[in-house]
Amino acid sequence: MRLLHVVQDPGIAPGKKKGASVHVEAMRIAFAQLGCEVVALDESDPVLAIARFEELHDHAPFDCIYERYSLGRAGLALRAAQLSVPHVYEVNAPLAEEETRWRDGSRSAEEAEERRAFAAATAVLCVSSDCARYSLERGANAQAVYVEPNGVDGEMFAPMDAHDPRRRDLVPDGRYAIGFHGRLRPWHNFPMLVAACEALVTRGVPVHLVLLGEGDFEAQLAGRIPAERITRLPWVEHKDVPRVVAACDVLPLTYSPDAPCWFSPLKLLEAMSAGVVPVVPAMGDLEAAVQHESDGLVYRAGDLSALVQALERLWQQPALRQQLAQAARVRAGQHSWLRIAERVLARLPSDWHGRAAV
Numbered sequence: 544m545r546l547l548h549v550v551q552d553p554g555i556a557p558g559k560k561k562g563a564s565v566h567v568e569a570m571r572i573a574f575a576q577l578g579c580e581v582v583a584l585d586e587s588d589p590v591l592a593i594a595r596f597e598e599l600h601d602h603a604p605f606d607c608i609y610e611r612y613s614l615g616r617a618g619l620a621l622r623a624a625q626l627s628v629p630h631v632y633e634v635n636a637p638l639a640e641e642e643t644r645w646r647d648g649s650r651s652a653e654e655a656e657e658r659r660a661f662a663a664a665t666a667v668l669c670v671s672s673d674c675a676r677y678s679l680e681r682g683a684n685a686q687a688v689y690v691e692p693n694g695v696d697g698e699m700f701a702p703m704d705a706h707d708p709r710r711r712d713l714v715p716d717g718r719y720a721i722g723f724h725g726r727l728r729p730w731h732n733f734p735m736l737v738a739a740c741e742a743l744v745t746r747g748v749p750v751h752l753v754l755l756g757e758g759d760f761e762a763q764l765a766g767r768i769p770a771e772r773i774t775r776l777p778w779v780e781h782k783d784v785p786r787v788v789a790a791c792d793v794l795p796l797t798y799s800p801d802a803p804c805w806f807s808p809l810k811l812l813e814a815m816s817a818g819v820v821p822v823v824p825a826m827g828d829l830e831a832a833v834q835h836e837s838d839g840l841v842y843r844a845g846d847l848s849a850l851v852q853a854l855e856r857l858w859q860q861p862a863l864r865q866q867l868a869q870a871a872r873v874r875a876g877q878h879s880w881l882r883i884a885e886r887v888l889a890r891l892p893s894d895w896h897g898r899a900a901v
Contacts, residue, residue: 546579549610553587562809573884589616614638615653617660624663631666637677658682666890670807671828694880695812702818703789710790718751719858722791727758735797741767742851789817796823800844816875818868838870
């Protein structure tokens, strides 16, 4: 199968450190592993993107187009429909709603074109139920829409022994490592994590906060958590992220209850795959991603006391922590990038399946 993988979002480019770029590269690798001839098209100019597609398609026809949905760039999808090339949209966010929320944007002139593109899509892969709701509202066919959370590379994100010297480089012996990684953004509600760690220190829990990413963490930590209880690392290449994640014991997510919950955090499955116990708020699809007391803990969103209680419980009960960690890794194994790519190809019309080496 000859597959065109399209990214028109100007903020995403191969090799960047952001999660979206990691996602793009992972899917391209997965399709290639399934025997597809993957052709990458990274072009933010919609006119140039269509022209390049037509040039490539004229040279050797594509069997499928897999496109990461980006706002205001529906032309290529519509051209694919005109040429009867199966087109799959990957929807990672309700972009029109987010633009209105954060940028006070309006693209009403382009909405009709986008609705036609969604309606024409062969399949619409949505990383969350809220993205599925959005896709339906944008005109997608209900039979074409399905929810597929983000994936993980289980070989890259693997557990680390507590006595591994790589852990000791980051976490002093005997400490309870609580992790955070990513860019510091308002919706992460980092102050709640700081407050939880501060409460745990007060209770005598040997907390060690492992921070990996970009942002003014220091301003929010000053005077709250002793400096010797913190390992602060700058953003690193994705290949170097697994050792930091695996050095942690737990990964709490502290999203605010009033924040939109359309996401499927890469960091969540990466931590679970590395045997790090997830502690997540009961909101959006997070309750489905983590089964309470089976492969992690779920607490009431915004409830600081409940978060502290969950984290303290995991410190006090190492056997429970180990049990949940093992189950979390098994759960993450069900969401490999390869399986996601397989399910994408299975959604194509039956007369195209014979061309895919699955």
